[in-house]
Amino acid sequence: MITVQNLTKKYGQQTVLNLDHLEIPRGQSFGLVGNNGAGKTTFFSLLLDLIQPSSGHIVNNGVQVNTSEEWKPFTSSFIDETFLIGYLTPEEYFYFIGDLRGQNKADVDALLGQFEDFFHGEILGQKKYLRDLSKGNQKKAGIVASFIGNPQVVILDEPFANLDPTTQIRLKGIIKDLAAKDNVTVLVSSHDLIHVTEVCERIVVLNKGEMVKDIKTSTETLKELEEFFAG
Amino acid sequence: MFKRFASLQWKSFFRSANFGKSLAVKILMGFFAVYMLVVLAASGAGIYFLLRKAVPDQSPMWTLSQYLIYWVLIELFLRYFMQKLPVMDIKPFLTTPVKKSSIAHYILGRSAASMYNLLSLFFFVPFCIVLLFEGYPVLNVLLWLVAIMAIVLSINYLNLLINKSDKALAVIGGIIVTSYALDYFGVFSIKDVFGPIFHGLYAYPITVLVPLVLAVFIYYINYKFLHDKIYLDASLKPKKVQANTNDLAWTKRFGDLGTFLQLDLKMIWRNKRTKSQVWISLLFVFYGLIFYTQEIYASMMPMKAFLGVFMTGIFLSNFGQFIPAWDSSYYSMMMSQNIPLRKYLESKALLISVSVVFMFLLTIPYVYFGWEALAINFGCALYNLGVNIPVILYFGSFNKKRIELDQSPFGNMQGTSANQFLIMVPVLIVPILIFSLFYYLFSVTVGVTVLCVLGLIGLVLKNTLMDKVTEQYRKKKYGMIAGFKEKNS
Numbered sequence: 001m002i003t004v005q006n007l008t009k010k011y012g013q014q015t016v017l018n019l020d021h022l023e024i025p026r027g028q029s030f031g032l033v034g035n036n037g038a039g040k041t042t043f044f045s046l047l048l049d050l051i052q053p054s055s056g057h058i059v060n061n062g063v064q065v066n067t068s069e070e071w072k073p074f075t076s077s078f079i080d081e082t083f084l085i086g087y088l089t090p091e092e093y094f095y096f097i098g099d100l101r102g103q104n105k106a107d108v109d110a111l112l113g114q115f116e117d118f119f120h121g122e123i124l125g126q127k128k129y130l131r132d133l134s135k136g137n138q139k140k141a142g143i144v145a146s147f148i149g150n151p152q153v154v155i156l157d158e159p160f161a162n163l164d165p166t167t168q169i170r171l172k173g174i175i176k177d178l179a180a181k182d183n184v185t186v187l188v189s190s191h192d193l194i195h196v197t198e199v200c201e202r203i204v205v206l207n208k209g210e211m212v213k214d215i216k217t218s219t220e221t222l223k224e225l226e227e228f229f230a231g
Numbered sequence: 232m233f234k235r236f237a238s239l240q241w242k243s244f245f246r247s248a249n250f251g252k253s254l255a256v257k258i259l260m261g262f263f264a265v266y267m268l269v270v271l272a273a274s275g276a277g278i279y280f281l282l283r284k285a286v287p288d289q290s291p292m293w294t295l296s297q298y299l300i301y302w303v304l305i306e307l308f309l310r311y312f313m314q315k316l317p318v319m320d321i322k323p324f325l326t327t328p329v330k331k332s333s334i335a336h337y338i339l340g341r342s343a344a345s346m347y348n349l350l351s352l353f354f355f356v357p358f359c360i361v362l363l364f365e366g367y368p369v370l371n372v373l374l375w376l377v378a379i380m381a382i383v384l385s386i387n388y389l390n391l392l393i394n395k396s397d398k399a400l401a402v403i404g405g406i407i408v409t410s411y412a413l414d415y416f417g418v419f420s421i422k423d424v425f426g427p428i429f430h431g432l433y434a435y436p437i438t439v440l441v442p443l444v445l446a447v448f449i450y451y452i453n454y455k456f457l458h459d460k461i462y463l464d465a466s467l468k469p470k471k472v473q474a475n476t477n478d479l480a481w482t483k484r485f486g487d488l489g490t491f492l493q494l495d496l497k498m499i500w501r502n503k504r505t506k507s508q509v510w511i512s513l514l515f516v517f518y519g520l521i522f523y524t525q526e527i528y529a530s531m532m533p534m535k536a537f538l539g540v541f542m543t544g545i546f547l548s549n550f551g552q553f554i555p556a557w558d559s560s561y562y563s564m565m566m567s568q569n570i571p572l573r574k575y576l577e578s579k580a581l582l583i584s585v586s587v588v589f590m591f592l593l594t595i596p597y598v599y600f601g602w603e604a605l606a607i608n609f610g611c612a613l614y615n616l617g618v619n620i621p622v623i624l625y626f627g628s629f630n631k632k633r634i635e636l637d638q639s640p641f642g643n644m645q646g647t648s649a650n651q652f653l654i655m656v657p658v659l660i661v662p663i664l665i666f667s668l669f670y671y672l673f674s675v676t677v678g679v680t681v682l683c684v685l686g687l688i689g690l691v692l693k694n695t696l697m698d699k700v701t702e703q704y705r706k707k708k709y710g711m712i713a714g715f716k717e718k719n720s
Contacts (some may be wrong), residue, residue, distance in 0.1 A: 048567040050712050072569040082716070083564035085494070087501040087636065099490040100569050129501070131637070149569075 001026040001153065001185045002047070006056035009042055009209075017042045018210040019056075024187070024202075026152070029179035031200030031217075032189040033225065038206040040189040045156050048077055049185070059154060060191050077155035078142040086131030090123045090141045093130060094148060101149025102206070105188070106150060118170050136162045143171065154178065155187045160195045168195065175199050192227070196224045202206075236337045249347045259652070268353050275357035279365065292362070292433055297426035303386060304407045309401045310347060310390045312507075319638060325461065336456040339450060342391060343384055360523070374436040374609075381442035392456070421446040491578035502636035505550070505557065512546040512586070516593045523600040532675060533606060536666040539611030540619075540659055542594050546586035548616055551623035552654050554579050555704070559633040559715035566712060575699045580620050580697070587615045603675050607666070610682035614662050617689025621696040627652045628703045631714025 004022035008015060017039040024030050032040050045051045047058055049065045075228040077083070085093055097110050098108035112124065123144075124139050130138060139162050144152060147170055159175075160168050178184040190196045194201055197217055204230060205213035213228065215221055282291035324334055355376060362372045373608075393399045410421040432438050432547050479496060482489040499505040522528045528535075550557075558565060565575070591612035600607040662682060670678035689696065702712075 049568060050563050077567055082561055085561050087498060096490065096494060177469050
């Protein structure tokens with residue numbers, strides 16, 4: 001589904017990302033871990049064509065992302081709160097995203113219905129603008145918005161941070177289902193090793209922009225990762 | 232303790248994001264500020280002579296006193312917009328061992344030293360100096376100045392108590408209008424009632440105690456109020472507005488454009504800065520009155536062209552120059568979404584077009600000042616529609632500065648760069664030059680016709696122009712994303 005070739009990103013002399021080759025097959029739940037500055041967000045930004053690569057390219061389902069925009073209809077993402085429009089209510093935001101993705105109100109409502117327990121009664125029908133919601137609730141809204149319009153690739157940067165325990169557990173279920181049942185390719189980054197190992201079939205460790213580990217998740221994975229990060 | 236607070240204040244000023252503005256903008260703003268202060272000081276010094284000339288049989292002090300009540304009311308009215316409660320930055324101190332009373336005194340003390348209070352000083356001090364030179368008794372004048380300062384402080388603290396209440400604003404506005412109307416139509420003279428009271432502050436020096444006591448009293452109420460409310464969930468919490476949900480279903484009629492149109496309308500209506508842009512633009516309809524009513528401008532056609540471009544295009548320039556920075560806080564989302572950039576821009580163009588037509592309709596009554604006014608306004612509106620809209624959208628692609636939507640618009644320079652000044656050349660000056668050229672060579676009719684033709688050409692070529700603009704936005708995409716991410720620019 002996603003192929004990365006000789007991808008580098010440099011700021012001045014400093015190389016912040018350097019990936020020789022990376023292949024993510026369709027329907028894989030893919031985890032990205034690494035310390036601050038490892039290049040996780042840089043990689044996601046490149047994947048979304050928000051920054052330009054210094055060399056190399058990414059091909060998403062046959063579309064090279066920095067030359068064509070054809071990847072947009074089947075790719076969705078939630079990187080951070082700047083993906084939200086603060087002066088809209090959550091419902092309005094969902095309908096707006098729905099409009100952009102060719103979904104009418106009824107489609108969006110049907111999708112939102114599935115996430116009722118995820119929202120925990122704190123998102124819909126609150127008569128509040130997104131900017132007035134708590135960080136955690138903003139995140140919930142953003143994550144669910146990224147599921148609108150049957151995307152084939154979903155990119156979530158640090159989805160577990162700021163969420164309450166109940167929601168974390170529910171989100172894990174949702175992500176697993178997406179990959180397993182709907183054959184959606186899910187890319188997740190996280191600082192929480194336990195969450196990633198639970199959710200992702202495959203985990204890639206970045207360190208200072210380089211790929212240092214590529215693990216197929218098994219029962220030993222968590223231990224292996226902990227040993228690596230303990231240094 | 233106070234000293235430490237003050238030093239923090241100093242740092243917050245000099246390290247603030249706004250301070251790191253580009254040098255050109257800073258110099259220009261500094262120039263404006265100095266200009267304003269000089270004008271204020273000059274009018275303070277000059278008003279004595281003006282009043283003496285205008286009302287020769289009265290002491291200027293007496294005349295001025297009659298109008299002081301309006302000054303008080305208008306100042307209260309204006310401060311509602313200008314001044315903000317300086318409470319938010321004290322959050323970090325709540326958990327430190329600092330007494331609440333000193334925090335409260337600090338907040339209140341700081342607001343006393345605010346710029347708005349100093350502005351009045353710039354007016355009244357020169358006035359008093361002139362009074363002294365004119366041989367008014369020193370003691371009376373100096374104590375009168377003290378009294379005025381006490382009144383300024385009272386207004387300052389009263390405004391904090393009013394605390395941005397819309398109702399109070401409406402009441403004050405209502406009082407101003409009714410009392411002026413009563414005065415004007417000679418029903419009841421507010422001036423005659425309050426004139427002697429304010430003059431008393433000058434005539435009987437001992438009365439200086441009244442405003443002083445008043446100021447201290449209002450300060451004390453404020454202090455009491457604030458001291459009891461320094462909690463996160465009381466006064467420090469920014470007010471949350473209840474969302475008004477209107478699905479603006481009629482925008483659906485615009486098809487694909489509807490989605491963006493809806494978003495733009497919500498953006499304008501739900502954010503402080505954009506909302507006041509609309510009000511300001513509407514107020515500028517009256518701008519023409521200043522010029523049309525004066526004899527000297529009656530025959531100055533280029534001036535009328537300026538008014539035409541300016542009045543019909545005020546929203547175009549106010550709103551248009553910051554496209555797409557209005558959407559800066561979520562621009563990276565927009566760019567990773569399935570968004571037809573063309574539609575996004577067209578929706579903005581449509582919005583501005585509507586504003587131009589609307590402003591033109593509002594300026595039709597100026598036909599009272601001669602048919603040229605109407606004809607020129609029409610030509611300018613057409614030129615704005617056809618030429619200026621694509622031009623301003625094109626220049627928008629150079630915007631790289633973030634705008635926080637929910638901050639107050641007054642004196643807010645966010646998003647401003649040299650671009651905003653450069654843009655005035657093609658948008659405002661070029662049409663005036665074109666008109667003037669053809670007016671002086673031929674006639675008003677030819678000048679207006681040329682503007683109309685240019686506007687029509689622009690409208691015919693709209694699609695091609697919009698394609699070019701869209702291409703430009705695509706090219707500048709990465710720079711914009713990076714620029715809009717920088718919070719402190």
